[in-house]
Amino acid sequence: MDVKVKKIRGTRDILPEEASLWSEVEGKIREVCRVYGFGEIRVPTFEETSLFIKTTGETTDIVEKQMYTFEDKGGRSLTLKPEGTPSVVRAYLENALFQRGKKTKLFYIERMFRQERPQKGRYREFTQFGVELIGSKSPLSDAEIISLAFTLFEKIGVKDITLRINSIGCFRCRGPFRDALKEYLKSKLPELCPDCKRRFERNPLRVLDCKEDKEKLKDAPRSTDYLCDNCKKHWKRLISVLEKLKIPFLVDHMLVRGLDYYTGPVFEFVSGKLGAQDAVGGGGRYDELIESMGGEPTPATGFAIGLDRLVMLVEKKKEERIPLWIVNIGEEAEEAGFLLMEKLRRMGVRVEMDLTGRSLKAQFREADKRNAKYVLVIGEDEIRKNKGKLKDMETGKEEEIELDEEKIKERVC
RNA sequence: GUGAGCGUAGCUCAACUGGUCAGAGCGCUGGACUGUGGCUCCAGAGGUUGGGGGUUCAAGUCCCCUCGCUCACCCCA
Numbered sequence: 001m002d003v004k005v006k007k008i009r010g011t012r013d014i015l016p017e018e019a020s021l022w023s024e025v026e027g028k029i030r031e032v033c034r035v036y037g038f039g040e041i042r043v044p045t046f047e048e049t050s051l052f053i054k055t056t057g058e059t060t061d062i063v064e065k066q067m068y069t070f071e072d073k074g075g076r077s078l079t080l081k082p083e084g085t086p087s088v089v090r091a092y093l094e095n096a097l098f099q100r101g102k103k104t105k106l107f108y109i110e111r112m113f114r115q116e117r118p119q120k121g122r123y124r125e126f127t128q129f130g131v132e133l134i135g136s137k138s139p140l141s142d143a144e145i146i147s148l149a150f151t152l153f154e155k156i157g158v159k160d161i162t163l164r165i166n167s168i169g170c171f172r173c174r175g176p177f178r179d180a181l182k183e184y185l186k187s188k189l190p191e192l193c194p195d196c197k198r199r200f201e202r203n204p205l206r207v208l209d210c211k212e213d214k215e216k217l218k219d220a221p222r223s224t225d226y227l228c229d230n231c232k233k234h235w236k237r238l239i240s241v242l243e244k245l246k247i248p249f250l251v252d253h254m255l256v257r258g259l260d261y262y263t264g265p266v267f268e269f270v271s272g273k274l275g276a277q278d279a280v281g282g283g284g285r286y287d288e289l290i291e292s293m294g295g296e297p298t299p300a301t302g303f304a305i306g307l308d309r310l311v312m313l314v315e316k317k318k319e320e321r322i323p324l325w326i327v328n329i330g331e332e333a334e335e336a337g338f339l340l341m342e343k344l345r346r347m348g349v350r351v352e353m354d355l356t357g358r359s360l361k362a363q364f365r366e367a368d369k370r371n372a373k374y375v376l377v378i379g380e381d382e383i384r385k386n387k388g389k390l391k392d393m394e395t396g397k398e399e400e401i402e403l404d405e406e407k408i409k410e411r412v413c
Numbered sequence: 414g415u416g417a418g419c420g421u422a423g424c425u426c427a428a429c430u431g432g433u434c435a436g437a438g439c440g441c442u443g444g445a446c447u448g449u450g451g452c453u454c455c456a457g458a459g460g461u462u463g464g465g466g467g468u469u470c471a472a473g474u475c476c477c478c479u480c481g482c483u484c485a486c487c488c489c490a
Contacts, residue, residue, distance in 0.1 A: 009481075061488050065414075083490085112490080117414075119484060128490060195487075209488085258489065268489090279490060306490025329448055360448055368450040379448060393450070 010116075010124025017319075021311055025156055026109060029129050032152045036144070038107040038131055043087040045111065049077040055086040055289060057260025059202045066114040080113035083259070084130040084304055085286070092134060093295045103135040109307070121277035121309045130304035131283075134290070137299035139238035142265050142285060143245060145303055149269060149281065150247055152305075158271075158313045161280060163242075163249035165267040167235040168205065168223045168256055171288055174263075177226035178204055184221055191216060205256045222253040231264055238265055257282060261289040267303070274309055281305030323412045325367035326353035329360055329379035336403070337378045343405040349413060368393065374412045378403070 007013060014022060033040070049069050056063050068080040081087050088106055091097075097104050109129050118124060131148060133141050146163065153161050169177060182204050185192070189200060192207070199206045208220060227235060242249050249267075257266045266284030274280070283303025290298040324344070328337040334355070341351045352370065354363045367375045377389040382403070390401045390411065401411060 006481080066488080114489085116488070117486090118482090119486095122489075126490065130490095276485060277489070281490060304490060309490060327449075359443075361444090361446080361450075362442080364450040366450085372450090375450080377449070381448090389449090391449075396450090398449085 008124075010118040012123060012125075017316075018311070021314055021316065022307065024317075025307065025311055025314060026129075028155050029107070029109065029152060032148060032155060033107045033131070036105070036148045036151075038105040038133075038148075041088060041091060041106045041108050043081070043084070043091055043108065043110060046078045046080050047087055047090065049079040051086050051090055052079055052082060055089070055261055055293065056083060060258050060260055062114060062258065066116055068113045068115055081110070082112055082114045084108055084110055084112065084128055085132060085259075085261070085289075085302060088130070088132050088302075089134075089290055089293060089295075089300070092132075093290070093293060098135070098296065098298065101135075103133070105131075105133050107131045119277065120275040121306070121312060123308055127307040128304040129307055129310075130302060132300060132302035134300040135298055136301075137234075137287065139234045139265075140241060142238050142301050143241040145283070145301060146242065146247060146267065147245055149303060149305065150245075153269075156310075156314055158280075158310065160271060160273070162270045162272075163247060163267055164252040164255050164270055165239075165242075165249050165265060166223065166252050166255040167227060167231060167238075167265045168262060168284075169227045169231045170263045173226050173228040173231050174205075177221065177223050180221040180226065181205065181207075188216060206258065208254045208256050209258070217254070220253075223256075224251075224253065234264060257284060261286040261292075263287045265301075269303075269305065271309075271313055273313060277309065279306075280309050280313070319371065322350050322352055322370055322372045323374060324349065324351045324408070325363075325370065325372035325375045326351060327360060327363040327367065327375055327377045328353060329377075333378040333380065333383060336383055337376075340376075340378075340403060340405060340408075344409060347405060347409055349409050376401070376408065 030040070049067070052067065053063055058064075062082050067082050070078055072078055087110075088108060092104060092106070107130065109127065111125055112128050113125055115124055116122060131145050133145055150161070150163075153159075168174065182200070185200055185204060185207060189197060192200070196207045205223075208217060224232075224235060239249075239251070255266060255268060257268075262284040264285035264287065266282075268282040269280045270278050271280050272278065281303055283301070285299070285301040287299040288297075290296070290300060326337040326341055328334040334357070337353055338355070341353055344351045352367075352372075354366060358366075364375065372393055375391045375393055377391065382388045385400075386403050387400045388403050389398050390408075391398045401408060
């Protein structure tokens with residue numbers, strides 16, 4: 001078929017089979033978040049562009065080259081949100097949620113937009129489940145959200161997720177570390193890739209993230225060696241609590257993350273089953289963001305998980321069995337069957353039938369294909385007697401049954 | 414943004430160096446079995462070979478452009 005209009009690059013249609021997986025995962029997310037005391041928040045699809053420039057960071061790849069930015073009719077610059085945290089924090093401040101208590105625990109399931117070259121597990125429109133815990137500076141809060149994530153992974157049967165974690169320190173300890181790193185990188189500069197040379201000037205921490213130069217940078221200074229007393233205490237305690245929670249983790253000194261607002265611990269959830277885009281989720285602490293957006297100094301921590309990637313890791317389930325299929329012969333029976341079907345459906349019974357006037361055989365074939373447990377045959381004879389033929393599709397046995405919705409429901413359910 | 418590979422029926426794929434190559438399997442529809450599924454057999458529907466241009470007596474097959482897909486880089490979810 002020559003379809004003229006096609007979906008645009010990097011977007012996708014999620015068809016019923018996969019969509020049911022999605023809603024199952026979303027259901028589990030809501031369950032786990034309820035248990036952990038997180039309330040759902042829904043934020044706009046687009047925001048003022050400046051929000052992301054100020055929060056996500058001017059020199060980040062997301063802001064530099066991946067945003068869908070456009071001008072509205074009033075000449076304002078708007079951007080489809082490329083990540084969730086800025087919007088949630090904006091909403092937190094705008095709605096004065098801090099007035100409702102010291103701690104605010106929010107989660108969201110939202111569509112995000114980034115104009116990157118699509119590949120496996122990477123789309124231009126994608127969905128993130130994210131969690132923001134605002135108002136606690138305790139390392140236990142970081143442990144809490146990480147634990148939430150692992151509870152979710154377990155609940156949806158996703159195995160072999162590794163937590164990679166590091167601490168890049170607050171803005172205070174970042175300075176000395178950055179200096180040490182730059183000093184170290186200076187000598188290596190000629191052998192680094194062109195990107196790293198550029199990063200060296202603009203955002204030296206990101207050089208650590210480079211895969212190409214990973215080997216060469218093995219002996220680079222480690223951010224955890226430059227933490228201030230507070231950050232060091234926080235980091236040590238977080239690590240120790242993760243151990244007590246029996247959450248498997250790997251300290252990765254190269255992990256720095258690509259968003260500017262992170263302070264202290266940062267982490268990623270990684271799966272080996274995803275190809276090159278192996279991060280299922282990631283997050284960290286952002287203790288300075290809220291103040292920088294005009295709020296009171298407020299510590300916060302959070303993460304986001306890519307549902308597109310998460311769903312790829314979930315085992316597909318077999319289709320649920322349909323309890324009843326109505327096969328009809330002739331126009332009169334078709335209508336009688338239809339009315340009966342509707343009565344049953346109103347009672348909550350899953351029933352299906354063919355309304356395209358196909359042959360008896362075809363109707364049976366479809367009932368079989370859809371894995372129906374019982375088939376109810378209605379033809380002229382059956383209407384006259386008010387008794388249908390109920391066939392058990394497994395045993396092949398047939399019995400007569402009164403065409404009465406209560407009796408049928410009782411028999412097949 | 415860079416690189417590589419690839420675009421043939423709804424799906425998975427065939428078609429030697431350009432010459433009945435427009436096919437198969439699955440799926441779909443119908444029939445054999447005039448009111449009974451799964452197996453088998455038979456038949457049918459479905460494609461301007463992504464689009465455009467060029468080379469040629471002749472092009473899915475070669476060349477150019479374009480669009481798209483996939484994977485990787487990059488980055489991240």
